Amino acid sequence: MDDMHIVLASASPRRKELLLQIGIRPEVKASFADEETVSDIPWEVVMELAEKKAGQVAENEAPKTIVIGSDTVVSAEGRILGKPKSHEDARQMIESLAGRTHQVYTGVCLVRRGRTEAEEKKVVFYDKTDVEVSPMTPEEIREYAFSEEPMDKAGAYAIQGFFARYIKGIQGSYANVMGLPVSRVYEELKKWRQEEERHD
Numbered sequence: 001m002d003d004m005h006i007v008l009a010s011a012s013p014r015r016k017e018l019l020l021q022i023g024i025r026p027e028v029k030a031s032f033a034d035e036e037t038v039s040d041i042p043w044e045v046v047m048e049l050a051e052k053k054a055g056q057v058a059e060n061e062a063p064k065t066i067v068i069g070s071d072t073v074v075s076a077e078g079r080i081l082g083k084p085k086s087h088e089d090a091r092q093m094i095e096s097l098a099g100r101t102h103q104v105y106t107g108v109c110l111v112r113r114g115r116t117e118a119e120e121k122k123v124v125f126y127d128k129t130d131v132e133v134s135p136m137t138p139e140e141i142r143e144y145a146f147s148e149e150p151m152d153k154a155g156a157y158a159i160q161g162f163f164a165r166y167i168k169g170i171q172g173s174y175a176n177v178m179g180l181p182v183s184r185v186y187e188e189l190k191k192w193r194q195e196e197e198r199h200d
Contacts, residue, residue: 004066005062005065006025006027006065006066006189007026007029007058007061007068008026009029009031009056009057009070010028010053010069011028012070014160014179014180015178018175018180021182024186026068031056032056033052033056035052037049040080042075042080043105045073046072046107047107047109047124047125049069049107050069050070050071050107050108050109050124050126051124053109054067054068054111054122058111062113063113063114064113065113066110066111066112066113066189066192067110067111067113068180068185070106070108070179071106071107072106072107072154073104073105073155074093074097074102074154075103075104075105076093076103079096083151083156087150087151088145090144090146090150090151091141091145091146093150093156093157094141094144094145097155097157098134098141098166099135100132100133101132101133102131102133103129103130103131104155104176104177105127106176106179106180107124107125107126108180108184108185109122110124110185110189110192112192127173127176127181129171129173129174130170130172131159131167131169131177132167134167144166149161149163159174160178
C-alpha cells in the first residue's frame with residue numbers, strides 16, 4: 001500500500017494512529033463538511049456523514065488519490081449519543097451507559113479520484129460493535145464525566161483511556177469503537193489494488 005496516496009479526511013489523532021498501526025501512512029486533511037443529516041438511524045447517519053466528509057476533501061485531490069472519510073456514533077437503546085456539550089451532558093450520557101450494553105457504529109467512505117467522474121470509485125459501509133459497561137456508582141460516573149477525557153468523544157467516553165476500567169466486554173471490532181474499523185478498510189483497499197493489477 002506504500003505507493004497509494006491516501007488522505008484521511010479527519011483530524012482525529014486516533015484514526016491516524018489506527019491507520020499507522022496497520023502500515024498506512026495517510027496525509028491528514030480535516031473535513032469541513034456540513035454535518036446535518038436527514039436520518040436518525042445510527043448506521044445511516046454515520047454512512048451519510050462519512051460520505052460527506054470524504055466527498056468534500058476528495059473534490060480538491062488529484063487523480064488516483066484515495067480519501068478516507070469516517071464518522072462514529074454511540075447508540076444507547078436506539079438513541080444516538082454524540083459528543084457531550086458540557087460535563088453535565090457527559091454525566092447524563094455515562095449514566096445511560098452504565099450497567100448496560102450499547103452499540104458503536106462507524107461509517108466509512110473510501111473515494112478514489114479518477115481523471116473523469118466515470119473513473120471515480122467509491123465504497124461506503126459501516127461497522128457495529130456491542131460494548132458492555134459495568135455498573136458504576138454515582139461517584140464514579142461524576143468523577144469520569146467531570147474529567148477532560150469525555151469532552152470530544154462520541155458517547156462521552158474513550159475506550160482506550162481511563163474509561164477502560166468500566167468496559168466489561170465487547171463484541172466486534174475494538175478499532176471500530178476507537179473510530180475506524182481498520183481491518184475492513186484494509187480489505188477494501190486490497191480489493192482495489194487487486195482490480196488495478198488485473199487491469200495493468
